[in-house]
Amino acid sequence: MILYRGKLYPDSMQDELIERLGGDIPRILGENRLTARRVIAACGRMFEKAAAGKYDELARPILQDFGISYARYQDMVRAFSAEMLEYKCMIELGGDGEELPPLKDGTRRRLAPLGVLFHIAAGNVDGLPAYSVAEGLLAGNLNILKLPAGDGGISVRLLSDLIEEDALLADYIYVFDVPSTETETLTRLADYADGVVVWGGDAAQRAARSLSGVNSKLIPWGHKLSFAYAAAGASDGDLRTLARHICTTEQVLCSSCQGIFLDTEDMGELQAFAERFFEILREENLLVGKTDPAMRGRNTVNLLCDQIEGTHVRVYSADGVSVTVDADRELQLSLTFRNVWVKALPRREIVMALKKQKGYLQTCGLLCAEKEREELADLLVRAGVVRVTRGDLSRTAFGEAHDGTYPLREYTRVVEIER
Amino acid sequence: MSATGKLFSQKKPYDVASTEELFLRAMRENCAFHYARSEAYKGILDGAGFSPDDLKTEEDLARLPVLPTLYFKRHTLFTLPEKKLIAKVTSSGTGGKKSHVGFDLKTLWRELKMVLGICKYHxxxxxxxxxxxxxxxxxxxxxxxxxxxxxxxxxxxxxxxxxxxxxxxxxxxxxxxxxxxxxxxxxxxxxxxxxxxxxxxxxxxxxxxxxxxxxxxxxxxxxxxxxxxxxxxxxxxxxxxxxxxxxxxxxxxxxxxxxxxxxGAVEHPILYTDCRAHRFHVPVYARVIIRDVDTLEPVGYEQAGLVNLLTPAIASMPLLSVLTDDIGVLHKGPCPCGCDAPYLEIRGRVGVKDIVTCAQGAEELLKGEGR
The missing domain is CATH 3.40.50 (Rossmann fold)
Structure with a gap:
């Protein structure tokens, strides 16, 4: 299904509409300007309805799949309230961006949208494609969205509802269901865009790079790796929070902890730590409830294969969770679904070990004594980590950056006008 | 004639009850064959503290170290020299990785006899x-x-x-x-x-x-x-x-x-054919052990778990006990078709849960088995 200026069209009209879009874009950009205020007001009205339960039915199966509580959902929805969107603009742009303090010589400064954004969305979180468009609108852009495979209509529904709140938005939202294999069509859409926003793994990022021209900006929201760093002062409480986080996120989020580096060189110390963490992980696993048997089976098969190959120094496993002790210092993906590696990484080698994963680093759950916290956090930041948390790596806070940057800044440019 | 040869010459393909002894002997024979010729397989058995002579009773079959099909996707493990492998096949590689398997003349001869017998029965x-x-x-x-x-x-x-x-x-x-x-x-x-x-x-x-x-x-x-x-x-x-x-x-x-x-599977080339009641009875040439998804302990009948397939058919590779990526249940008869051999029901595959992720690379990992 295609959403074009507020109306739905069948996919068979794709080529015709894309052709028409080429003429509509300059006309719309020339006629009007979309302000953050308009977008915030429309989103705010939609939020009120969502808070009153309008989307409960749509959300319930998704919440269930991801094990998200209703309270957490309401909190997530609050990100779209007028109050929170204003706060987002304040944090990311220092206000609505309409007027920045002038330069010393009196030159006026303000922020302007990039113009046209082409969003290549990923299908890993329902509603994310629509969210990406909402951010683009907030920065004042005209948005073209390529739906991920198997979107199921949620994005079109949400964006249509948003247009209903303010008809002006119809000119700024275009949704096409182009398969990723139709590179010619995608290149054409990318050609219209000043910025190409791409969600997804390395393959998606590479594809987006190849189809966007040198004169459009690429804004990559790629897949990331997160981990924990534990020093001698890590308490059982810290480890318990971490274990709970591992069980509830199943290690599949960008911010999910894949493994734990311990500040030591001593393999004996590392094993003792692994044993200690394993006991805690086991307890939390049973408290949360075991994960899907098909995933446990997959991990059991993988661990058996590793065992025959002698991959790990030591493996602790029970009830479908495992802690493996490894001799290397690589930050790598775990088996996921509650299977954690532990590796020795003395603090003086942090930067060397993590630099290999530059561009992929996201969150580090830092578990250490309070007096060391600042020093270690600084070291991790120098290695490329963008977020340092405690045991719950996936905690969220309103106003926080996305993978080390502010989307609204990425979607705007600074303009200067001489008086 | 070897025990394996005898097993594959059985006239009744589902007469499991009267071939228990023979099956065990054939397994022991096949295990000893690979143990003596394959360094890698000997290493695996020695590492697990298991010797072919330990296969004394039916219960011992469950103690024989299992090799995951995943292992055959990562390693090529031939017991016989490659020039003896007259037929080579590749698994369809669900998830990207493929097993390369080769069979010798003797193995193919056994396979042929099995296919003849089973197709005749059905x-x-x-x-x-x-x-x-x-x-x-x-x-x-x-x-x-x-x-x-x-x-x-x-x-x-x-x-x-x-x-x-x-x-x-x-x-x-x-x-x-x-x-x-x-x-x-x-x-x-x-x-x-x-x-x-x-x-x-x-x-x-x-x-x-x-x-x-x-x-x-x-x-x-x-x-x-x-x-x-x-x-x-x-x-x-x-x-x-x-x-x-x-x-x-x-x-x-x-x-x-x-x-x-x-x-059937490339790593377990036994022909399972559904009966009139559409059930996959386990023929005399093979045994199925269902194992706990966490501990790999046998769970017995009527319980879901990882499917472990055993057969002494193969001389070219140590495929005598493979752990598949399937989740299944072994049922005990009786069956309306009249066959009293246990039957296998495949319930699903490991790692198949409709979930999409964003941890870097996790997507690829979930699709297949890679690291």
Whole structure:
């Protein structure tokens, strides 16, 4: 299904509409300007309805799949309230961006949208494609969205509802269901865009790079790796929070902890730590409830294969969770679904070990004594980590950056006008 | 004659009860054979503190170290020199990685005897000239196991013609559903029986497409629909057997008794064929142990777990106890078909849970087995 200026069209009209879009874009950009205020007001009205339960039915199966509580959902929805969107603009742009303090010589400064954004969305979180468009609108852009495979209509529904709140938005939202294999069509859409926003793994990022021209900006929201760093002062409480986080996120989020580096060189110390963490992980696993048997089976098969190959120094496993002790210092993906590696990484080698994963680093759950916290956090930041948390790596806070940057800044440019 | 040779010469393919002793002896013999010739296999058994002589009772079969099919995807493990491997096959590689398996003459001879016996039991032989419709590739040298078994299948009754659904062209693989549909409609007007063979998913997609287009024909008497290879990447779209049978009758006029399904694996080349009641009885050439998804301990009958397949059939590779990626249940008889051998029900595959992720690379990991 295609959403074009507020109306739905069948996919068979794709080529015709894309052709028409080429003429509509300059006309719309020339006629009007979309302000953050308009977008915030429309989103705010939609939020009120969502808070009153309008989307409960749509959300319930998704919440269930991801094990998200209703309270957490309401909190997530609050990100779209007028109050929170204003706060987002304040944090990311220092206000609505309409007027920045002038330069010393009196030159006026303000922020302007990039113009046209082409969003290549990923299908890993329902509603994310629509969210990406909402951010683009907030920065004042005209948005073209390529739906991920198997979107199921949620994005079109949400964006249509948003247009209903303010008809002006119809000119700024275009949704096409182009398969990723139709590179010619995608290149054409990318050609219209000043910025190409791409969600997804390395393959998606590479594809987006190849189809966007040198004169459009690429804004990559790629897949990331997160981990924990534990020093001698890590308490059982810290480890318990971490274990709970591992069980509830199943290690599949960008911010999910894949493994734990311990500040030591001593393999004996590392094993003792692994044993200690394993006991805690086991307890939390049973408290949360075991994960899907098909995933446990997959991990059991993988661990058996590793065992025959002698991959790990030591493996602790029970009830479908495992802690493996490894001799290397690589930050790598775990088996996921509650299977954690532990590796020795003395603090003086942090930067060397993590630099290999530059561009992929996201969150580090830092578990250490309070007096060391600042020093270690600084070291991790120098290695490329963008977020340092405690045991719950996936905690969220309103106003926080996305993978080390502010989307609204990425979607705007600074303009200067001489008086 | 070796115990294995005797086992594969059994006249009754499902007389499991009276072959317990023989099966155990054949396993011990096969285990000793690989232990003596394969350094890698000896290393694995020594590492687990297990010796071929430890196979004394039926319970000992569960203690024999299992090798995951995943291991054969990462390593090529031949017991015999490669020049003796006259047939090489590759698994269809669900998730990207493939097993390379090779068989020697002696093994193939055993396999042939097994196929003859099983097909005779299930009355799959026919002297009537038959038209074959294959939902797969035309076999080529060193091709996939699936393509080879599909071709072998066309030897069960004399072939008048063979058409293949999957065609490799310059632009990749193409599934020619429309071509097959036209053929089936044409064949329905003739007198010669038709046998289709292929993945259940492709067969189902074609039947569904024909139904949506309002096509309904009656294939000539004696026609059969044969299914093999499981639902693979289409697992989420699998349908209940009853619905499948109903659809096949509506669209092609083939009744349930003429729909037969096969199950097997490149790493466990034993032919499992469903009975009249559509159950996969375990033939005398193999044993199935269902193992706990966490501990790998045997769970016995009627409980779901990882499927471990055992057979002494293979001389070329230590495939005597493989742990598959399947989750299944072993049921005890009796079965309405009259066969009292236990039967295997495949419930799903490990790692298949409709979940998408964003941890860097996790997507790829979940799709396959890579790191």
């Amino acid at each position: 009355r799959l032989w026919s002297a009537k000239p038959t038209r074959y419709v294959i939902f797969g590739y035309r076999p080529r040298k060193n091709s996939l196991g699936a393509a080879k078994s599909a071709f072998a299948f066309t030897l069960l009754a004399p072939a008048v013609s063979r058409v293949y659904a999957l065609q490799t062209s310059e632009s990749g693989i193409r599934v020619d559903m429309d071509g097959l549909k036209e053929r089936l409609i044409k064949y329905a007007k003739g007198r010669l029986p038709v046998r289709t063979m292929g993945f259940p998913a492709y067969t189902y997609f074609l039947l569904r497409q024909m139904k949506e287009e309002g096509v309904s024909v009656k294939l000539p008497k004696g026609s059969m629909i044969c299914l093999g290879g499981g639902w693979k990447q289409f697992y989420a779209e699998r349908v209940e057997k009853e619905d499948f049978y109903r659809l096949a009758y509506e669209v092609l006029g083939v009744d349930e008794s003429h729909i037969v399904e096969f199950f």
